[in-house]
Each structure stands twice: as C-alpha cells, then as structure tokens.
Amino acid sequence: MAERELARLAGILSRANDAYHREDAPILSDAEFDALRQRNAAIEARFPQLVRDDSPSAFLGAAPAEGFGKIRHARRMLSLSNAFTEEDVTDFVAGIRRFLNLGPDRPLALTAEPKIDGLSLSLRYENGRLLHAATRGDGETGEDVTANVRTMAEIPQSLAGAPTILEVRGEVYMSHADFAALNTRQAENGAKIFANPRNAAAGSLRQLDPEITRARPLRFFAYAWGETSAPLADTQSGAIARLRALGFPTNPLFCRCDTVPELLATYAGIEAQRASLGYDIDGVVYKLDDLAYQDRLGLRSTTPRWAIAHKFPAELAWTQLEGIDIQVGRTGALSPVARLKPVTVGGVVVSNATLHNEDYIAGRDSRGTPIREGRDIRVGDWVQVYRAGDVIPKIRDLDPARRPDTAIPWQMPDHCPECGSPAIREPGDSVRRCTGGMICPAQAVERLKHFVSRAAFDIEGLGAKQVESFWRDGWIASPRDIFTLKERFGPGQPRQLKNREGWGEKSAQNLFDAIDEKRRIPLARLIFALGIRHVGETSGGMLATHYGSWDAFRSAMSDAQDSESAAYAELISIDGVGPVMAQSLLTSFQAEAAEIDALAAMLDIQPAEARATDSPVAGKTVVFTGTLERMTRAEAKARAEALGAKVAGSVSAKTDLLIAGPGAGSKAKKAADLGVEVIDEDQWLALIGAS
Numbered sequence: 001m002a003e004r005e006l007a008r009l010a011g012i013l014s015r016a017n018d019a020y021h022r023e024d025a026p027i028l029s030d031a032e033f034d035a036l037r038q039r040n041a042a043i044e045a046r047f048p049q050l051v052r053d054d055s056p057s058a059f060l061g062a063a064p065a066e067g068f069g070k071i072r073h074a075r076r077m078l079s080l081s082n083a084f085t086e087e088d089v090t091d092f093v094a095g096i097r098r099f100l101n102l103g104p105d106r107p108l109a110l111t112a113e114p115k116i117d118g119l120s121l122s123l124r125y126e127n128g129r130l131l132h133a134a135t136r137g138d139g140e141t142g143e144d145v146t147a148n149v150r151t152m153a154e155i156p157q158s159l160a161g162a163p164t165i166l167e168v169r170g171e172v173y174m175s176h177a178d179f180a181a182l183n184t185r186q187a188e189n190g191a192k193i194f195a196n197p198r199n200a201a202a203g204s205l206r207q208l209d210p211e212i213t214r215a216r217p218l219r220f221f222a223y224a225w226g227e228t229s230a231p232l233a234d235t236q237s238g239a240i241a242r243l244r245a246l247g248f249p250t251n252p253l254f255c256r257c258d259t260v261p262e263l264l265a266t267y268a269g270i271e272a273q274r275a276s277l278g279y280d281i282d283g284v285v286y287k288l289d290d291l292a293y294q295d296r297l298g299l300r301s302t303t304p305r306w307a308i309a310h311k312f313p314a315e316l317a318w319t320q321l322e323g324i325d326i327q328v329g330r331t332g333a334l335s336p337v338a339r340l341k342p343v344t345v346g347g348v349v350v351s352n353a354t355l356h357n358e359d360y361i362a363g364r365d366s367r368g369t370p371i372r373e374g375r376d377i378r379v380g381d382w383v384q385v386y387r388a389g390d391v392i393p394k395i396r397d398l399d400p401a402r403r404p405d406t407a408i409p410w411q412m413p414d415h416c417p418e419c420g421s422p423a424i425r426e427p428g429d430s431v432r433r434c435t436g437g438m439i440c441p442a443q444a445v446e447r448l449k450h451f452v453s454r455a456a457f458d459i460e461g462l463g464a465k466q467v468e469s470f471w472r473d474g475w476i477a478s479p480r481d482i483f484t485l486k487e488r489f490g491p492g493q494p495r496q497l498k499n500r501e502g503w504g505e506k507s508a509q510n511l512f513d514a515i516d517e518k519r520r521i522p523l524a525r526l527i528f529a530l531g532i533r534h535v536g537e538t539s540g541g542m543l544a545t546h547y548g549s550w551d552a553f554r555s556a557m558s559d560a561q562d563s564e565s566a567a568y569a570e571l572i573s574i575d576g577v578g579p580v581m582a583q584s585l586l587t588s589f590q591a592e593a594a595e596i597d598a599l600a601a602m603l604d605i606q607p608a609e610a611r612a613t614d615s616p617v618a619g620k621t622v623v624f625t626g627t628l629e630r631m632t633r634a635e636a637k638a639r640a641e642a643l644g645a646k647v648a649g650s651v652s653a654k655t656d657l658l659i660a661g662p663g664a665g666s667k668a669k670k671a672a673d674l675g676v677e678v679i680d681e682d683q684w685l686a687l688i689g690a691s
C-alpha cells in the first residue's frame with residue numbers, strides 16, 4: 001500500500017512541479033501541493049526502505065536546472081496567433097488582402113500543415129556544419145541544447161549545398177508508440193512517468209545528460225527558418241522543399257491551397273487523420289506562400305501577420321465541482337477558481353479550472369446577456385471542463401439533471417479573503433477588486449511574482465516559489481528588496497541565504513550574481529515589470545519606444561499628472577495608449593513614486609533601441625493623412641515602425657513629418673501652422689528607399 005502510494009505521489013508531484021516551473025500552468029493549488037508533499041515526506045519517514053530513486057523529496061524545492069548555456073537567437077523565434085472558427089480563417093485571409101490591397105480576383109496562395117504538439121527548436125548551421133541548437137526560451141534567448149541535439153538521428157549534422165548561414169526551425173516531438181514504450185521502461189525502472197508525449201519530448205531534450213537524450217527517440221519536423229545568408233526560395237512551399245532536399249524531415253501533409261474553402265477542406269482532412277497520425281497535433285497552421293508578401297506583412301510584437309494556427313476544438317470531460325476558491329491577483333482582482341474532482345482532459349489531470357468572474361458563475365456575460373441559457377454554476381454540480389491548447393482549463397457547461405438537491409447559489413464575497421479589506425466592483429468592471437493595495441499580502445506577493453516572471457526581470461533561480469518563500473519570511477517585501485538581498489543575507493551577515501533550506505553556498509552565490517546581472521534592464525521590461533494594470537508586454541514596449549529613456553518616461557509620468565498638460569496629450573496620442581491605460585499609469589506613478597524611484601536608482605536602465613537606427617526615419621514621429629495610393633495605411637504604418645519611426649494618430653508639436661496623400665484636410669493645415677514638414681507619398685517612399 002505504502003509503496004503504491006509513494007509511486008502515485010511521485011507521479012502527481014512531478015507533474016505538478018513541471019506544470020508549475022516549466023509550463024507556468026499550475027495543475028494544483030499551493031495548498032494541495034504542500035499537502036501532498038507532506039504526505040509523501042511522512043510516508044518516507046515511516047518506511048525509509050521504500051524511498052524511491054525518483055523521490056519527489058529530492059527534486060522539490062531544488063533550484064531550477066542549472067547548466068544550460070544561453071543562446072541569443074539571431075532572429076526572434078515567433079509564436080502564432082490562433083483561429084478557432086471558420087470565420088476567423090476567412091477574416092485572416094481578408095485581412096491579408098486588405099493589408100496588401102489585393103482585390104478578390106487576385107490570386108493569393110497559402111500553405112497548410114499540421115501544428116505539431118511538441119517544442120520548438122532552432123538549429124544554426126554555418127558552412128554546412130551544425131553550430132548550435134537552442135530551445136525557444138522567451139523567443140529572444142533560448143537554452144543551449146546542442147549536445148543533446150547532436151544525438152538526434154533525424155537532425156543532419158552537416159549539410160551539402162546550403163547557404164553559408166542557415167537557421168532551421170521546427171518542432172521536436174515524440175511519437176505515440178515511442179512515448180508508450182518510454183513510459184513502460186520508466187515504470188519498470190521506477191523512474192518518472194511522463195504525462196504526455198510533449199512533456200516526454202521536452203523532458204528528454206531539456207536535461208543535462210546527452211546519453212539520456214540519445215536513449216529517447218526524439219523526432220523532428222522542419223517548418224520555418226531564422227537567419228539565412230541567402231534566401232531559400234521565393235515561396236514558403238519552395239523553402240520547405242529545399243529544406244527537405246537538404247535532409248530535414250518535413251511534414252508529408254504540407255500542401256498549398258489557393259482559396260479559403262481549400263484551406264478549410266485541408267483542415268477537415270487533417271483533423272480526420274488526427275487519431276491515426278501516430279503523433280500529437282493540435283491544429284493546422286496556414287502561412288502565406290509568397291515570401292515577398294510575408295515580408296511586406298511583417299510582424300506584430302511576437303506573431304507574424306502572415307500566419308495563423310487554426311486550432312482543433314478543445315478536449316472535454318465531465319467532473320464534479322467540489323468547491324469554489326477565491327484567488328487574489330496582483331491588481332487585487334478576486335478570481336473564482338473551480339476546485340474539481342480530478343479528471344483527465346486530453347492527457348492531463350485537471351483539478352482546478354478558472355470560473356472567470358461572478359457573472360460567469362451566475363450565468364450571464366459582462367453585458368448581462370444570459371450564457372448557458374442563464375444556468376448558474378453551484379458547488380456540487382457536474383460540470384464540463386475543457387482545455388484549449390496550453391491554457392488554464394475552463395468550465396463550459398453543467399448538467400442540470402445531476403444537480404444535488406442541496407446545491408445553493410454561489411455568492412461572491414464582498415471582502416478580500418486574504419486581507420479582509422472591502423472588495424468592490426466598480427461600474428463597468430467585470431471583476432470585484434480588493435481595496436487593500438499593498439497591505440494585502442496576496443497582491444504584494446503576486447506583484448513580486450510578476451516582477452520576476454519571464455517577460456519581466458526573469459532572474460535565474462528566483463521564480464514564483466522562491467519569491468513566495470522569501471516573502472513569507474519577510475526577506476522581500478517589495479521589488480526593490482530583491483536588489484538588497486545580498487547586502488542583507490550575503491556573506492558576513494548574521495542570517496545567510498546559503499543556510500536556508502534548499503540553498504547552499506553555490507546556489508546562493510549564483511542567485512546574487514543572477515540578480516546583479518539583471519540590474520541592467522531594458523526600459524520596456526522594467527515598465528512591464530512594474531505590474532501596472534492595463535500595461536502588458538506590448539504596451540511596455542510601445543511606451544519604451546516612444547519615450548526612449550527612463551528619465552524621459554519618468555518625467556512624462558510626473559508632468560502628465562495634469563490632464564491639461566502637453567505631456568498628457570502626448571501620452572494619449574501614443575498608438576495603443578488610451579485614457580484607461582493612461583489613468584492607470586498616472587495613478588500608479590502618483591501612489592508609488594517613492595517605491596518606483598528607489599527601485600530605479602538601483603538599476604542600470606537601458607534606453608529603448610530605435611529598431612533600425614540606420615534608417616533616415618528612426619526615432620522620428622510621423623503621421624499619415626489623406627489617401628495613400630501605393631500601399632494601404634496598415635502597411636505604411638507597419639513599414640514605418642519597422643524602420644524605427646513612431647507613428648502617431650494626430651499632429652502635434654512633436655511631429656517630425658506629415659505624409660499627406662490626396663484629400664488631406666485638417667491635419668495638413670495643423671502641420672502647416674506648426675511648421676511641421678509635409679511630404680507626399682512618393683517623397684516618403686524615396687526617403688525610406690522604397691520607391
């Protein structure tokens with residue numbers, strides 16, 4: 001009995017640990033996790049002879065895997081935006097036509113191919129030899145997994161007839177058969193059981209012993225590329241054919257489609273084969289075939305405009321709702337979380353799901369329109385759970401016939417469960433928020449977790465778990481305390497980090513070094529890290545690009561406190577910044593000026609790079625008005641931004657250049673009044689070297 005229970009706990013805890021640390025998608029609450037960990041420790045203490053080789057006690061609380069070098073990708077590794085319906089696909093293609101100004105009669109070829117459910121990999125070849133291999137990481141920097149990749153039979157070590165520099169990108173995956181065989185072997189050896197082929201592939205590639213990778217049958221499909229010293233082809237399909245000729249496996253279902261109905265028929269065909277492919281896929285990826293068009297469309301912040309992933313419908317399961325917990329987020333939002341009787345959905349055990357907000361539970365949307373025909377969700381109900389891709393599971397519906405007689409309507413608390421402050425729902429807001437601000441422990445700790453998260457400070461060895469434990473012991477109360485940890489708990493201090501449970505001399509020193517390394521921080525990351533409501537990664541980037549330096553941004557935040565000021569007008573003129581975000585920024589900078597300034601003083605904040613400093617329009621603020629004849633407004637704007645210009649919606653004293661087409665009206669007049677230079681579309685194209 002005890003032995004079986006230890007095996008079960010090892011499985012759950014390792015899955016939960018992976019979900020938390022690697023996938024940022026917890027499958028257990030912290031309380032559940034701690035309870036299971038304690039149960040495991042108690043059984044191990046009682047039956048020491050049964051302690052497993054892969055005992056969770058050995059890996060829990062350990063510092064994250066050290067030892068992978070970092071590789072900066074020569075070109076960002078992108079992600080894809082998603083389409084869920086046929087309408088989304090139609091809109092995607094129509095959007096491309098609009099952007100390129102292609103009438104409905106002009107041909108527009110696309111490609112379709114399965115979206116492989118694995119992990120992406122970038123392979124860099126120079127002079128025909130594999131130089132290094134890196135995981136995606138945050139898209140800019142990945143982990144160096146070269147030694148492991150050299151053991152993968154499907155990946156060519158050398159190439160004949162390739163461009164001198166060639167980065168090949170694709171997906172590493174494990175077949176169903178290999179996954180099942182691996183888990184059988186693991187079970188026989190009392191080793192870790194993987195939850196699904198994707199985790200098995202990731203776990204096999206992202207570990208430090210190449211001999212382990214060699215023993216695991218990892219496979220690869222090439223579907224994209226990064227830097228190349230010479231173009232591979234003129235089209236996506238040509239480039240894929242070239243990669244195949246060079247020796248890379250490419251997906252046999254890849255095909256070209258000329259119309260939306262053809263795309264949808266291909267999607268249906270691939271979906272019909274899904275179960276018999278022998279590996280996991282979670283949708284179909286469509287890409288524009290013509291690479292010159294791809295180039296013109298360019299990128300949003302992290303996704304190309306010329307590709308989209310058409311996802312398969314989410315997987316579903318029924319289970320019972322055992323309770324509703326309230327989680328308090330970093331902005332004070334009270335989020336109801338469903339506690340479920342554990343159920344497997346698409347290969348992953350789910351015991352929590354989001355319930356969004358109180359309206360959702362009551363059976364209405366944010367406008368008061370009934371959802372689920374107005375049925376409310378009650379504790380005790382049988383509910384339908386689904387997962388769409390990697391995201392947190394959700395609840396779609398409930399079965400009214402199976403509702404227990406005792407089930408009563410659920411009520412959102414009107415006080416914060418963490419700090420007891422009143423929780424208020426403002427008109428127009430769909431969520432109730434704790435009013436405790438930084439006195440609320442949940443908000444404080446969530447803000448710290450956000451601060452160290454991957455897209456923010458991303459300090460190696462300081463993840464959510466560590467921050468929580470430092471916070472609990474009063475070592476870190478606010479972000480700036482992170483940067484004084486060494487002074488307070490470093491060598492020579494009465495209390496030292498190296499003596500804490502789970503830490504040692506080396507890991508403590510590594511953490512201090514990692515913190516020091518991150519004092520040098522790009523402006524965009526810092527703005528995002530501050531955790532201001534409505535200011536996400538993209539907005540952080542836009543604000544940084546607009547203001548350039550911390551000093552400029554910081555003074556704007558003071559000057560703009562007056563809503564009549566020029567600074568305020570400038571702030572809301574930034575593309576993507578509306579009055580709501582502006583207000584949120586200004587409120588935070590007013591309320592937390594001292595904290596923010598103290599933090600900034602400890603950092604070396606890197607000014608935002610104008611994206612292309614050698615272009616004649618880099619750093620210039622430009623405005624388009626009137627009709628453009630040679631490209632659409634969207635394309636003009638995207639191109640200008642790609643050259644490092646800021647595109648504003650209205651003319652002000654900050655405007656450097658107005659590009660006026662026929663029909664220009666008040667903006668041209670205002671520019672003339674302000675003495676702003678005005679040019680026409682041809683002059684603009686000549687200026688940027690595109691005529």
Ligand code: IVH
Binds near residue numbers: 078136224304
């Ligand atoms: S193309 C634009 N093609 O999906 C180029 N991605 O959600 C970037 N993926 O990070 C990706 N199969 O890891 C592309 N056939 C496919 C893919 C694919 C799987 C993954 C890839 C990417 C993620 C985006």
